[in-house]
Amino acid sequence: MIHRFLRSQDAGWPIALLFVGLPIWWVLGVWQIMFFVMAIPMAVHLMKQRLVHMPRGFGMWMVWLCWLAIGVLVIQVDAPGAVPGTQMSRYLTFGYRFCWYLIITIVALYVVNTRRLVTSERLARSIAWLFVMMVGGGMLGVLVPELSLPSALQMVLPSSVASQPFVHDLVHIQTAQVQNFLGYDEARPSAPFAYTNEWGLTTAVSLPFFVASWSRGSTLRKTAMLVILGLGLFTIVSSLNRGMWAAVAAMGAFLVIRAASRGHFKLLFSSGMLLAGVAAVLMFSSLGDLVLARFDNPHSNEGRTNLGLLSVNSTLEGSPLVGFGSTRDVAGNFKSIAGGATDACPKCEPPPLGTQGQLWLVIFGAGLIGLALYLGFMLRQIVQNLRATSAEGTAALCALIALLITMPVYNAVGVGLYVGFIGIGLLAREHPAELPAVSQVLRPFRQHALTVLVIAIAGGAAGLGVHVLRGAPIEATQRIFVPAADLVGVPGVRTLSLDGEARIATSVPVVRAVADELDLPEQHVRSALSIGAESNSRVLILRYAGADERDAILGVETAAEEYLRLRTELIAQSNESVVARYSAREEALDDVYRDISELTETARGESLWGTVTKIRRERVEVADVLLGTNDLPAGQVISAATPRRTNSELTIRVTTGLGLGALAGLALVLVYDRYLGRIGLRPVSRLGIDIPVVASVSAADVPRTLEAVRAYLPVAGVLADPLSPRARRMAGALNAHLRAGDHRGARVLLVIDRRSRTGTLRRAYERHLASGVYPVGLIMCTDSRSREPNADTRSRSKAS
Known part of the structure; x- marks a missing residue:
């Protein structure tokens, strides 16, 4: 096989x-x-x-x-x-x-x-x-x-x-x-x-x-x-x-x-x-x-x-x-x-x-x-x-x-x-x-590759101009270690995640502080301030994109400072709430402990001793909570503000300009070739079809055209560009002399007007091939001032 x-x-x-x-x-x-x-x-x-x-x-x-x-x-x-x-x-x-x-x-x-x-x-x-x-x-x-x-x-x-x-x-x-x-x-x-x-x-x-x-x-x-x-x-x-x-x-x-x-x-x-x-x-x-x-x-x-x-x-x-x-x-x-x-969750990424x-x-x-x-x-x-x-x-x-x-x-x-x-x-x-x-x-x-290249370069230059006018912001980055802390005033619950910390870092007080420091609108600061985090860590990454290095560094440092200040206040408020509630609980436990201790002096029941042990344990837990509220750190900046000017905006704008310019150049070439370019304004070798020009003569010069046509006999007849009256007249005169018959499956000549569009010629050529008609040569109609074919036409006709 x-x-x-x-x-x-x-x-x-x-x-x-x-x-x-x-x-x-x-x-x-x-x-x-x-x-x-x-x-x-x-x-x-x-x-x-x-x-x-x-x-x-x-x-x-x-x-x-x-x-x-x-x-x-x-x-x-x-x-x-x-x-x-x-x-x-x-x-x-x-x-x-x-x-x-x-x-x-x-x-x-x-x-x-x-x-x-x-x-x-x-x-x-x-x-x-x-x-x-x-x-x-x-x-x-x-x-x-x-x-x-x-x-x-x-x-x-x-x-x-x-x-x-x-x-x-x-x-x-x-x-x-x-x-x-x-x-x-x-x-x-x-x-x-x-x-x-x-x-x-x-x-x-x-x-x-x-x-x-x-x-x-x-x-x-x-x-x-x-x-x-x-x-x-x-x-x-x-x-x-x-x-x-x-x-x-x-x-x-x-x-x-x-x-x-x-x-x-x-x-x-x-x-x-x-x-x-x-x-x-x-x-x-x-x-x-x-x-x-x-x-x-x-x-x-x-x-x-x-x-x-x-x-x-x-x-x-x-x-x-x-x-x-x-x-x-x-x-x-x-x-x-x-x-x-x-390692425990490889698919968490x-x-x-x-x-x-x-x-x-x-x-x-x-x-x-x-x-x-x-x-x-x-x-x-x-x-x-x-x-x-x-x-x-x-x-x-x-x-x-x-x-x-x-x-x-x-x-x-x-x-x-x-x-x-x-x-x-x-x-x-x-x-x-x-x-x-x-x-x-x-x-x-391919023929107009230089034109496409020039337009593409012009598009890239336009992208560069847009970049110069709009500029590229400088982004400053600062890392902050955020230890777990009770910010809700309820000990024992889950600590705030970094996503919650990020919401604090981009909250209204932080944005307002940066806006006041840089004298910018709050909406602008909100879009320039971004938050990230190190993977699987308690490290927040603050980023601020400023117009220059000074604004970028000042913006991110102000945001970090205001965030830590705000977090310190939240921790203090949480501590005050915890201290107030747990101090009262501590005093109540002390009173109960003393009363029960007095009872145990006279009646040493097993159940009373169990209650004493339970109260003593809870008293220790309350003391641990109160001890843990002292001097909790709000967080620590672990890196200096690092400015970085990226070339991302420049690259994207120039590349976009190049691409759009190239597309515009391709579209222009396509439109010109199909609808604007005239046959008489370009060499025959660039018309896009592989047949020679039999003659390039005036529409009234039928005898001279017949002399050129005899080299291509036998042909079934002559077909004309339907959009050109001059080409139709010449085709009719030639067919009368040639006694044209059925064109299907036969060789024919095409009569085209030199003022016609190149796309018209190409579509006519393809349409005839698809219908089983085989064009073998072109007859180009010219006006009385242009009867001689160009050098390329003569060479193609001679070669054929």
């Missing part, structure tokens, strides 16, 4: 080898690495093509990739709500994800440009095998959930490398995640991935291809399909994966609506029977109880919501347009500003900002513009291909819908998005019009 995949004429072998060989790659520990390896032969195949065609609307994806690449410039800036500072590992994370985006781009182009070498059915069968492997991995996760062993690659890697969490997840063999949020341990299938969510997304996007591929063929094949779907239902429910359930439900609803709108009653009946079967299984088996238990225990809802909101708020506050390039670690956790992972969903990853990594480009591309691919009629096209639409539905809960960068882009390539194969070539789409931008 392997040698069949490797045959040169079998262009689908890289994709087939990826999915059919999955068990081997998993055991070797190179399962996801193989996607990068197989991208190499695909890229080599594309480079050998004279023209690399791409799906319609794919230019938006290319712009998205460029916009995402800009994020490398802001990858080290501080994000609000995240741990400040730089980390070189962010470049590795960014590079890994960006490489995934590149290889899914390659596979989409590869699928489009191999339509004459490998059928869509063959590619769908490869993805169908992926679903079979996912079901097999799910069954392993249910039957042997404790299975965990090193892969071949993990055993040969140095322990310092293999122990890294990122590397460990990639190369380690495990079958399930065992979690107990239902109140007991439950195995959630994950093989061949480290996490159940990755398994769930891949299973969902490969399911429609499995149905489309295996529903055709022999009765044995269809029976096997039903058996595998039954096992798949068992693993899908056992995964407790609500995102996958929603994706499967959305795909099913789409199929039902599509079948009803097209009158496919047989498909509607089959869908109804399948739905009834699934409902019966859930109702009369323990799987239904498992589903209900999962909905009764939405353990991850709060964490996902908090992380998503924090990611969005951080982006809107810090870098709304370009984002932050890569993810960031959260400062604290959602329970406390001093929260963090410990939340996931990084920008994770737990492709939606949040796109927003945090690429900003709002990146989100618009990403969503715009995905939605366009769905809408423009809704008329796809083949089973493979319908499966591809279902996969794209699953990717959209699961954006808030699944990070799609990986195998799931890879399968989705194979689907985009399959949908492009069914488009009735001629697909655009990458070189033709990029040609105007």
Whole structure:
């Protein structure tokens, strides 16, 4: 079988080898690495093509990739709500994800440009095998959930490398995640991935291809399909994966609506029977109880919501347009500003900002513009291909819908998005019009690259100007050790947490003190003053962002001083309350103790001695409380105010300017090329089509034109630019001499007006190709003052 995949004429072998060989790659520990390896032969195949065609609307994806690449410039800036500072590992994370985006781009182009070498059915069968492997991995996760062993690659890697969490997840063999949020341990299938969510997304996007591929063929094949779907239902429910359930439900609803709108009653009946079967299984088996238990225990809802909101708020506050390039670690956790992972609670540290969903990853990594480009591309691919009629096209639409539905809960960068882009390539194969070539789409931008570069630099300069005008605040930081103290006047209760201390440190008296000291509005001070904490400690971190170093230091020192003064007052008030109440209690206990002691002199009852002992113990406790109220420390400043001027604002503003400038330059080039640029004002080699100019003559000079046309006979006739009366007149005269016939499937000449737009010519050329007409030359109409073609025209005509 392997040698069949490797045959040169079998262009689908890289994709087939990826999915059919999955068990081997998993055991070797190179399962996801193989996607990068197989991208190499695909890229080599594309480079050998004279023209690399791409799906319609794919230019938006290319712009998205460029916009995402800009994020490398802001990858080290501080994000609000995240741990400040730089980390070189962010470049590795960014590079890994960006490489995934590149290889899914390659596979989409590869699928489009191999339509004459490998059928869509063959590619769908490869993805169908992926679903079979996912079901097999799910069954392993249910039957042997404790299975965990090193892969071949993990055993040969140095322990310092293999122990890294990122590397460990990639190369380690495990079958399930065992979690107990239902109140007991439950195995959630994950093989061949480290996490159940990755398994769930891949299973969902490969399911429609499995149905489309295996529903055709022999009765044995269809029976096997039903058996595998039954096992798949068992693993899908056992995964407790609500995102996958929603994706499967959305795909099913789409199929039902599509079948009803097209009158496919047989498909509607089959869908109804399948739905009834699934409902019966859930109702009369323990799987239904498992589903209900999962909905009764939405353990991850709060964490996902908090992380998503924090990611969005951080982006809107810090870098709304370009984002932050890569993810960031959260400062604290959602329970406390001093929260963090410990040996006793390793999961007390939340996931990084920008994770737990492709939606949040796109927003945090690429900003709002990146989100618009990403969503715009995905939605366009769905809408423009809704008329796809083949089973493979319908499966591809279902996969794209699953990717959209699961954006808030699944990070799609990986195998799931890879399968989705194979689907985009399959949908492009069914488009009735001629697909655009990458070189033709990029040609105007390459020709005007200098213009785009100048506008981008101007945008960066504008961002720099905004930074100069608005300035960048200097942030001063001071650390305060806050010992536990009774601030509520009730001994023995839980001491105030650092979150409560933070509220005191940002209270109205503190803000007012800083405002009076700096002579600034209180609202300005409130926004400039921020509070953090060292993880798992009693150390508060006060930060104040001032216009200059003096204001920053004075602001944070004033805030710290006022906070400690306020805390001293609260401790004093608490002590006064405790002393008043416990002194009275102490006197009362002394009186009772004396009275009972006198009674015990005459009657030494056992119960009286027990009462005396109890009173004596309580008297000691009261004395300890009173002793503990003396000279309690309010807190201590443990670091001097340290000013720091960050380049975050400068980097974000300049990068945003560069990005917006580049987008403006691209838009200007596109508008000029399609609507403003005239054919007669540029060389023929820059018109974007690969046919020569036959003649460039006056519209009235028909004899001279006929002489040039004879070199291209036989042609079926001449077609004219419909927007140009002059071109139509010349075409009519030429067709009368040529006795033109049916143009379909024949060679023709195009008559174009030199005053026409270049975009008009390009669209006419593509439209004729799509309708089966093959233009082989151009006739350019000129006025009487410009009859001779330019040098480029003469050279092209001579060469032809």
